[in-house]
Amino acid sequence: MATGRTHRPATRSRGIPEATVARLPLYLRALTALSERSVPTVSSEELATAAGVNSAKLRKDFSYLGSYGTRGVGYDVEYLVYQISRELGLTQDWPVAIVGIGNLGAALANYGGFASRGFRVAALIDADPAMAGTPVAGIPVQHTDDLDRIISENGVSIGVITTPPGAAQQVCDRLVAAGVTSILNFAPTVLSVPEGVDVRKVDLSIELQILAFHEQRKAGEDATAEDEGAPPMRATPTGRKGPDGDMPAVMPA
């Protein structure tokens, strides 16, 4: 499997930590808003609040980019917008292909938030022959058979997968073979990719489950000292696992 050497020497790039990279878009969004209001400068404190982070963290993040700030004053908004944009590679245009034009794929295609940054929906691809030619968001859907050609002709290096889970890996393989080196996956599947290809996933179901966990915990705290159904009662005793019949029976499919 591909994860064998998933070890990216990490931020061997030029120092910028991954966690910082993940926050740069957040700063950029806040700065863009300030820019539109013609605000000339911001302090780390103000910007941090706007971005929803700690001010010390923000300053440290910026320190990785360089010394762009004026002590006693703050940061020049326009200048910082440019620096972050450049660092993120947004000064150039990124053609993106979306594969799987169903409910979600169509919604993404219709989303205007792409172009606002340097992203452009260059192609929509689906396996359903009936969809071929049909325009979605003004862009005609093309058939999977031409995937390879479409990717190379448009110079697409970023692909978005919104197919059913079962088709995701296959689509992924084809995208990679065609030259795509970054994938945003919405299908609830673990994708295997060769080294050098980045994959990020968006999984709605996982997010909800994490919320449910905390929700349950919150509910449980109120009823503290309250009987908690069946205390997990560990296994160690010797009686081992399965505290008797607590096990099976009810199981959410």
Added chain:
Amino acid sequence: MATGRTHRPATRSRGIPEATVARLPLYLRALTALSERSVPTVSSEELATAAGVNSAKLRKDFSYLGSYGTRGVGYDVEYLVYQISRELGLTQDWPVAIVGIGNLGAALANYGGFASRGFRVAALIDADPAMAGTPVAGIPVQHTDDLDRIISENGVSIGVITTPPGAAQQVCDRLVAAGVTSILNFAPTVLSVPEGVDVRKVDLSIELQILAFHEQRKAGEDATAEDEGAPPMRATPTGRKGPDGDMPAVMPA
């Protein structure tokens, strides 16, 4: 603002680290697949591969839940499915409300992946009067005016926000006031919520920007020492910063 005391005592719950909680849904998904194939047991190695993680990490994660495994054999699939489901709070039903039934909201409403776990779309809410009553995915859209009533009547504690960014904070405030304590936000905005309310965000644009960063880095490694294009504008007088002097101290009037 509510972020003042955003510090969460973190995993004060009862040990389970946040990182582990975030992976439990991943394990659960892999286990469910095994269960459907009637596989009785799995080793940490096999399951880890299926979930796309390190086997040591998986074992450590499970160790927080208890000692559910048999040395020399592995883990009982059914039993583990049950334990994780219970830990995540999926043995109960979670009514969810989606606010903002546009492109994305409608796609989510139509998504079947909800019900497969313990989540149920209990209500669809939109501010557009023209949509009121119109069924989406078989569920009639209700008007924002009744938000408070809808939330309490259905006992909704998890809300999903898919409105335009400008309306997100307002919608969030109303949801919280109505009793919602967990929010999944798709709008590109930083939400302020009182303590005790959890917020998770899904931001497509941020994911793409992170991919773009790495993409640019990959491209840059090939053609190192290539021209850096566009001249920035320095605003601060004393032009002299810039990390490695790569920044021409251009000083427009």
Added chain:
DNA sequence: CAATCTTTGTGCACGCGTTCACAAAGGCAT
């Protein structure tokens, strides 16, 4: 029942990320 083999559970070390706290830098008023 003893030997052997497999796999778990975890102690330990390490590295990343976060936060604190403060000296230094710069603006500004006098």
Added chain:
DNA sequence: ATGCCTTTGTGAACGCGTGCACAAAGATTG
């Protein structure tokens, strides 16, 4: 200039998460 005030940039401490490596536990076989 000089002194004061604001805010940056960062050294250092700390805590969390990760991965290694191995002893212990249990299954299995003879």
